[in-house]
Amino acid sequence: MAKLRGRGHASVNYPTGMNLGGDPSQALIHATTTGTFVVSLSSVDLGQGIKTIAAQCAAETLGLPIGNVLVDTADTDTGPHCMGTFASRGSHRVGNAVIMAAAEARGVMLEVAAEELEVDAADLETDGTGFIMVKGAQDRRIHVTDLALAAHFKHGRTISGRGVYLKEPSAPVPETGEMDPDSCQAHACTVAVVEVDDETGVVEVLELFNTYEVGRALNPAMATQQVEGGAWMGVSHALFETTEPYYPVRDHGPRDFAGYLMPGPADLPIQHSLLLERPAANGPYGAKGIGEMTANAPIPAIANAIFDACGVRLTSMPFTPERVLRGLDALRMEEPC
Template identity: 80%
Template structure:
């Protein structure tokens, strides 16, 4: 009887958005009288950082500091239409709509500034610090807040923009079944290192190595958190979570409620190393793809493969309980004895 270590890996491809009947997202951008920019959406931030990435997309496109951006996701009834925050579509679909709306608002911003500076709008640029400048000149400039005030109180103009991202719906070709069901695909590979006690059947995940190709990681810190948080969910699914056999009615088997529902704590989480391979998507905002649900996928088969490498037991149903490991070991021993 011994502790046996093994290594396994798994790779996944994951689609962004759905194209079966159209999958649009809209965004509105308008300037306040003090030079802030409100981005209005009907999309929900589930904790994955959508509001931050949306603010980044708007600030980069408008050419203003991020602190000038206000993201409003308060009301799906009065806000612009969005299909929702699902299918790893948030950054890609919503980000594209925000970029389109911000471009339109920026055009108006430059036109108003041009009238104030008495120059051609094509000769102006936003510098990212809060000023609209004459290209090639450090002196001829106007602050965005002054542009907003001029638009509202002197020129009678609204600095605003609208954006909608909709990829043309795809339907299957009857003869072949071929279709284009998504906007783009992200890719990932996880390597898992585990230790298995062949006497008790207990599995411990020691380390995870994650590599993700997600187009361009617009916010590397949040992308890393997404990957490692998703991997935590993958470990939880692989080793602990279960509502078998008949959730929520069976009291004899499985948890009665979430108080009894098994999930890993901090001591159960493995060391993680994560890296990104950037291959910008041609149709994504600044090259981004989606990185949502896929982060929980690869660790599960990687752990199963690592267990097989360690003790030769092929696990095919979750969670990978000690009982399943021991039954598998018994079958292996019986096979050798036979």
């Protein structure tokens, strides 16, 4: 009886978004009287961080500090349309729409600044701290707060912009089947190191090596956490979670958190994560979607590592001690005495 160590890997290509009849999202942006730019969206942030990404895209495009951006995702009835946050599409679709809206708003902002500073708008630039100034003449400048006040009360202008990103429907070419179902694809590879106890059948994931090609990591901390949190879900799917452990028989299915097995903090593998950046031509600042794919590669990587460790090839999740032991028994039956 021994603890057998094994290593396995798996790779995944994952599409960003979908195109069932066209896949649009819209964004509206306007400046308040004091120069806060409100980004109105119907896109829902359920923890994945779309509000942060939308604020970053708006601030970068406007040339203003992120503190000057307020993202409002309040109401899908009254906000600009969004298909939803699914299909790993949010950063790509919404990010692009926000960039388009912010670019229009920036144009108006520079027009009003041109009037205030009595120069041509093409000669203006933003310094990223809140000032709009004449290129090469840094003392000729106006702060966005004063600019927004002037726009509202002197010039009668709205500093605003509209944005939309539409992935158009793509039907397959009948002769070849060729089509363009997504906008870009992210790629990843995971290597898993496991230990299999051949007496108890328990599989422990010791280490995960995650490599993700994400286009551009708009927020590297959030992207890394998505990778590692997703990998945790992958480990959970691989070793623990199921609603129907004896499918198709429905016996012994968990009904609540108390019976639904998930790995806890003591079951953590050590994770090493690397982000690679090859910007996508149609991504917001090059970004691709990595929402869902992060739970995928760890599962087959763990299955392959189990095979490497003890020769048992498991094809049904989760890889429970019972399944590992049955696999080991089957191998022993095959062995000549």
